[in-house]
Amino acid sequence: MTKPAREKKDDAPAQPDPRAAQPEAVPTRAQPENRYTKGSLQVVEFLLGQERYAVDLYDIREVVEYTTITKLPNTPSYMKGIIDLRGEITTIVDLKDRLHIHGGSETNEENSRIIVLDEKITRAKTGIMVDDVLSVSTFDTKDIDYTSAADMEDDGAILGIIKKKVKDKEQERNELIIWIDIRHLVKDIGEVVPLA
Amino acid sequence: MYPSEESIIEQVLKGDINARVPERRFPPGAARRAQAINRLINKYGEALRKKDEAAALFNENPVPIVRYDEKFNILMVNPAFLECSGYNKDKATAMNAHDFKVTKAEGHGIKEAVRTKQRAFGRMEIEMPSGKKVLDAYTIPLLNKEGNIRGFMGVYVDVTQIVKGQRYMEHEVERLIATYGLIAQGDISAQYLLTEPDKDTRATYEQVARLHEAVSGIVANLEENVRDVNMRMQELTKQTEQAAARIRDASEGIQEIARNTGKVSENSESASRSVDGILKAVSDMSSAIQDITTNMDNAASLSAKANELSYAGARLAKNVETSMKDIAGSSGRVSEIVTHIDGRMGEITAIVDVITDISSQTNMLALNAAIEAARAGDAGRGFAVVAEEVKSLADESRLSADKITKMIAGFREESRKASQAMVESSAMVSQGNTMVKETLTAFSQIAQAVEAVAKSVADVAATTEEQAATTQEITASISEVAQMVEKTSKEAGESAASTQQSSAAIDEISRMITEVSVVSREAMEVNQRFKVS
Numbered sequence: 001m002t003k004p005a006r007e008k009k010d011d012a013p014a015q016p017d018p019r020a021a022q023p024e025a026v027p028t029r030a031q032p033e034n035r036y037t038k039g040s041l042q043v044v045e046f047l048l049g050q051e052r053y054a055v056d057l058y059d060i061r062e063v064v065e066y067t068t069i070t071k072l073p074n075t076p077s078y079m080k081g082i083i084d085l086r087g088e089i090t091t092i093v094d095l096k097d098r099l100h101i102h103g104g105s106e107t108n109e110e111n112s113r114i115i116v117l118d119e120k121i122t123r124a125k126t127g128i129m130v131d132d133v134l135s136v137s138t139f140d141t142k143d144i145d146y147t148s149a150a151d152m153e154d155d156g157a158i159l160g161i162i163k164k165k166v167k168d169k170e171q172e173r174n175e176l177i178i179w180i181d182i183r184h185l186v187k188d189i190g191e192v193v194p195l196a
Numbered sequence: 197m198y199p200s201e202e203s204i205i206e207q208v209l210k211g212d213i214n215a216r217v218p219e220r221r222f223p224p225g226a227a228r229r230a231q232a233i234n235r236l237i238n239k240y241g242e243a244l245r246k247k248d249e250a251a252a253l254f255n256e257n258p259v260p261i262v263r264y265d266e267k268f269n270i271l272m273v274n275p276a277f278l279e280c281s282g283y284n285k286d287k288a289t290a291m292n293a294h295d296f297k298v299t300k301a302e303g304h305g306i307k308e309a310v311r312t313k314q315r316a317f318g319r320m321e322i323e324m325p326s327g328k329k330v331l332d333a334y335t336i337p338l339l340n341k342e343g344n345i346r347g348f349m350g351v352y353v354d355v356t357q358i359v360k361g362q363r364y365m366e367h368e369v370e371r372l373i374a375t376y377g378l379i380a381q382g383d384i385s386a387q388y389l390l391t392e393p394d395k396d397t398r399a400t401y402e403q404v405a406r407l408h409e410a411v412s413g414i415v416a417n418l419e420e421n422v423r424d425v426n427m428r429m430q431e432l433t434k435q436t437e438q439a440a441a442r443i444r445d446a447s448e449g450i451q452e453i454a455r456n457t458g459k460v461s462e463n464s465e466s467a468s469r470s471v472d473g474i475l476k477a478v479s480d481m482s483s484a485i486q487d488i489t490t491n492m493d494n495a496a497s498l499s500a501k502a503n504e505l506s507y508a509g510a511r512l513a514k515n516v517e518t519s520m521k522d523i524a525g526s527s528g529r530v531s532e533i534v535t536h537i538d539g540r541m542g543e544i545t546a547i548v549d550v551i552t553d554i555s556s557q558t559n560m561l562a563l564n565a566a567i568e569a570a571r572a573g574d575a576g577r578g579f580a581v582v583a584e585e586v587k588s589l590a591d592e593s594r595l596s597a598d599k600i601t602k603m604i605a606g607f608r609e610e611s612r613k614a615s616q617a618m619v620e621s622s623a624m625v626s627q628g629n630t631m632v633k634e635t636l637t638a639f640s641q642i643a644q645a646v647e648a649v650a651k652s653v654a655d656v657a658a659t660t661e662e663q664a665a666t667t668q669e670i671t672a673s674i675s676e677v678a679q680m681v682e683k684t685s686k687e688a689g690e691s692a693a694s695t696q697q698s699s700a701a702i703d704e705i706s707r708m709i710t711e712v713s714v715v716s717r718e719a720m721e722v723n724q725r726f727k728v729s
Contacts, residue, residue, distance in 0.1 A: 042570050044563075057570050063563045113560070135587065136566035136580070 039141055043162070045134040045177060046115065048096050052134065052175065054162055055182045061116045063133045066109065080129055083114075088125050090116065091189055095128045098185060099157075121183045128182070139164070144179065157181045201233060213241035246711070253708060260331075262350040268293035268306060271347070280354050282326030293350070297323040306348065309335040313345060319355070330356045357396045364397040368404045376411065384419045387412075407676065418666045421659065428655050489660060492653050499650045503643060510639040517632045524625045531618040538611045541604050548600045555594040562587030 043054035044063075069081040069092055078097035083090050092114060096102075114127040144160040162177040200217065207215040216237060217230040254261060260277035262270055273288045281288070293306060303318030316335045321328060332353040340346045371388050378386035390408060393401035565583035569576030 044567065057567060060567055062567065063560055065557075065560065133560070133563055136563065136570055136583075138570075 041139045041141060041144065041162075041179075042136070043139065043177075043179065044115065044136055046113070047131040047134060048099070049101050049131065051101075052164075052177045053130075054137075054177045054179045055115070057136060059118050059121050059182050061118045064114045064116060064127070066112050066114060066129070083127070085116065085125070085127070090125045090127050093126060093128050093186060093189065095130055095185075099180075117182065117186065122186055122189055124189055126186050126189050128186070137164070157184045201230065205233065205237075208237050208240065213237065213244060250708060260352040260354065262288075262293075262352070264293055264348040264350060266345050266347055268348065277352065280326065280329065280352070281324045283324070293348075299323060299328070304335075305333065306335050309337045309348060310345065313337050313339060313343070328356075329354060330359045360394075360396040361400040364391070364393065365400045365404065367391070368401075372404070372408060372411075379415055384415060384422060410676065414666070414669050417669070418663075421663050421666050424659055424662075428652060428659055431652055431655075489657070492657050492660070495653045496650060499646050499653065502646045503650075506639050506642040506646065510636060510643075513632055513635045513639060517629070517636070520625055520628050520632060524622065524629070527618055527621050527625060531615065531622070534611050534614045534618060538608060538615070541608050541611065545601065545604050545608075548597050548604065552594060552597040552601070555590045555597060558590035559587055559594065562590055 042057040044057055044060050045052055045054050047053070064085065067083050069083055071081040072079060078094050080092040080094045080097075083092055109129075112129050112131055113133045114129055115133060116125070116127045119125060139162050143163045143165075145163065146160045157180050159179045159181050162179050163174040164177055165172055166175045200221075204215050204217045217233045219227050219230040219234065222230050254263075254272070255274050257274055258276050260280045261274045262277055263272040265271055270289050270291050270293070273283075273285065277283075278285060278288065283291075298320050300321040301318055302320070304316035305318050305320070306316070308316035308318075314337065317332070318335075319330065319332050321330050332355050334351040334353075336349040336351065337345050338347040338349060368390055375386050375388040388408070390401060390405055562583045566580055566587065569580035569583055572579070
């Protein structure tokens, strides 16, 4: 198992130029703020443990089912490993591990989903492992609270808290969705790789 | 007086009593005197003859006779007395009546004879050289012309043998009556050995021994019968107890039979007690036998009842067995159905799994479609709505599938319980089958035991009849005893008669002696007229 994984890692530096060119295309952290001040925000909601999270719709390529993950040696623990997605090697990040979320509902790993990220935001093709993908939603920017994000340290990667109105037994209440900056979280992926 | 007269008288006195004075030779005066002398000689001869007769009567008499003087010194004894007493003649004639060792006396003796001057009678026991003798003693006073006592005559009838035999008989019969009394009270082992007889009592002993042997034989018979009855009763009791034990083994449903068999046991026990009563008294034996007969009848009827009930019980148990088989068949079918349902549930679960899988994938496809639609911007808006709808349908079908899965799990739990219950019930049915088989066996054992009881009852009845026969035999032998006692009393009467006969003979003798004495007195008076120089 380790041997083919290494080969693939060795292959990575030999990746063609289009990838090398991408880093310039990767938007900075300030970019989305500008983008979403227009009035509405489109996100994909998903579950990590008990909590609802959201990422920018445009950072996402697709959602796939869990398949067997090949582990790689000498990598951080949140680096789950790699999978073969329709012929392409895709690196899988355990987002719960990456965000230091422990405990919560222990859903079976085989029932989890993989959100494949858009190639624009990563150097290597990357997927994040989440407990479940809930929906594609559009929110008004006035429903987003940025204050809590400001208190966070840099590595928190929280862009804001979305207040989603839900009807629960004839009563309207706000469900809180944590909007995270997935680009920031996966920016390391592939950075190690292009040392050559 | 002529010399010839003198010589004739001399001749006569010397013993020739046929000598006579020749009367004609005398002158008329002298002739009268000669006639008187001859008459005297005739009288003298007659007296001498009577004296001889008396001596013979005295000496030849088989009854012992003693002649005493007025002071009871013995003057003469006859040979019969010597034989009876064992004294020799010299010793006897030197004795006085008071020298006899009289150990026992009843009736009248010499004192009475002296007082009344008449014959006295008594019975006495005297120690003599020949042994202890029982004598019937007659003391006869001899009177002179003035009526004064001049001596006595003692006549003794030896009744030793009769008296001893009678006493022996009385004693032995009394002991036998005591022994038979014990037997009658139930101590069949009571025995009595007859006292060894002596020469006087041998004849009596033989008679009593014959009677005793006859009764002993009957008693031995009776003992054997009683033992036989006991043995059979024990067997009966044992059998009945076995029956009772088996009945106890039977299930609660056959309690009635157990009760009835208990009654059989009770009745058998009371029969046993009744038979024990036979031992207690031969007089009670008849009533005890009746008790036994009654009890046997009861036992027989109860046995028959028990038999009937056990057959009825066996029929019921057979019915139960059939029902058990039906139940076993039904529960087997139910079990099959339940297993079948469980299999179907599994199939449904598999199908639901497929549905769940499909809905999950549909959900994902809808998500991806929504993502694509959003990326397409305004152009994809319509498609996004469709994708949302598809997603909600997929979610709904997934929820339904989850519900179905939960329901199926519930069903499977229920059917698992049903299946377990079926297993339990089939185990119970097989247990019930075993119990029914055991019950059937118990019933057949009861039937056997009851038959054994009936047989024992019949045996006891037969033995009881034998016993009744024995009781009759005993009654017969008791009447034989009565006859024997009667015979004994008759014999005693006979001996009394012979004593009376003896007494009559003695009277005769005494009469004759008196006569002799009168004659001799007369002779002496006649003689005294003569003065012999």
